[in-house]
Amino acid sequence: MMQTTQTTQQTPAYVLETHNLCKRYGAIEVTRDIDFKIARGARHALIGPNGAGKTTFVNLVTGVTAPTSGTIFLDGKEVTQTTPQHRVAAGLARTFQINTLFTELTVAENVAIPIAQRLGLGWKVWGKTGKHAALVEQAALLLDQLGLLALAARPVNQLAYGQRRMVEIAIALALKPQVLLLDEPAAGIPNGESGIILDLLERLPEHISILFIEHDMNLVFRFAKKITVLVEGGILTEGTPAEIRADDRVRNVYLGRRHA
Ligand SMILES: Nc1ncnc2c1ncn2[C@@H]1O[C@H](COP(=O)(O)OP(=O)(O)O)[C@@H](O)[C@H]1O
Numbered sequence: 001m002m003q004t005t006q007t008t009q010q011t012p013a014y015v016l017e018t019h020n021l022c023k024r025y026g027a028i029e030v031t032r033d034i035d036f037k038i039a040r041g042a043r044h045a046l047i048g049p050n051g052a053g054k055t056t057f058v059n060l061v062t063g064v065t066a067p068t069s070g071t072i073f074l075d076g077k078e079v080t081q082t083t084p085q086h087r088v089a090a091g092l093a094r095t096f097q098i099n100t101l102f103t104e105l106t107v108a109e110n111v112a113i114p115i116a117q118r119l120g121l122g123w124k125v126w127g128k129t130g131k132h133a134a135l136v137e138q139a140a141l142l143l144d145q146l147g148l149l150a151l152a153a154r155p156v157n158q159l160a161y162g163q164r165r166m167v168e169i170a171i172a173l174a175l176k177p178q179v180l181l182l183d184e185p186a187a188g189i190p191n192g193e194s195g196i197i198l199d200l201l202e203r204l205p206e207h208i209s210i211l212f213i214e215h216d217m218n219l220v221f222r223f224a225k226k227i228t229v230l231v232e233g234g235i236l237t238e239g240t241p242a243e244i245r246a247d248d249r250v251r252n253v254y255l256g257r258r259h260a
Pocket residue numbers: 025030048049050051052053054055056057
């Protein structure tokens with residue numbers, strides 16, 4: 001048989017992996033030996049009580065915080081020692097638990113900033129009208145895909161809180177990530193309205209792997225195909241929504257406490 005010259009390099013099944021990831025602050029272990037994997041195209045949720053270490057985990061993976069020990073792989077390549085900027089360029093994006101928008105700018109301008117960043121243009125284009133208009137146009141295109149075009153020309157400071165949270169997700173998407181880490185994207189949105197975030201998440205391209213950190217179990221069970229439960233810095237268990245729902249340990253540490 002003839003050998004083809006086609007590349008035979010395999011695509012790793014997991015877009016993100018951690019091995020034995022640990023983080024200590026002094027004597028306090030906030031991340032304990034975490035072996036974690038996100039599959040390609042995953043709809044994966046990370047849950048756990050307040051202080052369990054969810055945000056710390058996101059900070060370690062994105063490179064904002066250096067681990068005490070352990071390794072992190074993005075698309076099969078080790079990134080443990082790399083900068084946050086490198087990881088963004090390699091396809092990792094996140095949203096924050098707290099608001100990070102430029103409230104004086106329009107929604108499209110807020111989304112245009114990460115587009116400029118991805119294209120390596122930086123802030124310099126901001127004064128240059130032609131470039132600026134082209135970027136805002138690209139931003140509007142993305143907003144349209146997400147069903148948010150009606151917000152494009154509005155200044156962020158005129159938006160309702162839930163709308164701002166949706167813009168944050170659009171901003172993360174503007175980086176064209178392979179993996180998107182959402183740290184409580186529905187936090188602060190009144191219970192009855194948090195479905196708007198879920199509707200938006202359901203519009204995201206299927207190939208993007210999503211890790212969703214969320215308190216509202218209704219949202220988690222509607223969104224996730226797989227759930228990892230974090231308790232006191234370590235993984236308690238992982239499973240399908242049905243498995244997690246039926247797990248007494250999870251009920252005790254998380255669900256039980258919440259609904260007590
Ligand atoms: N910079 C820090 N210094 C000391 N302790 C920290 C620091 N950052 C987080 N922690 C602690 O780590 C634990 C996990 O926090 P966090 O990751 O924010 O939890 P979660 O997002 O699950 O609510 C908490 O006990 C918190 O106080």
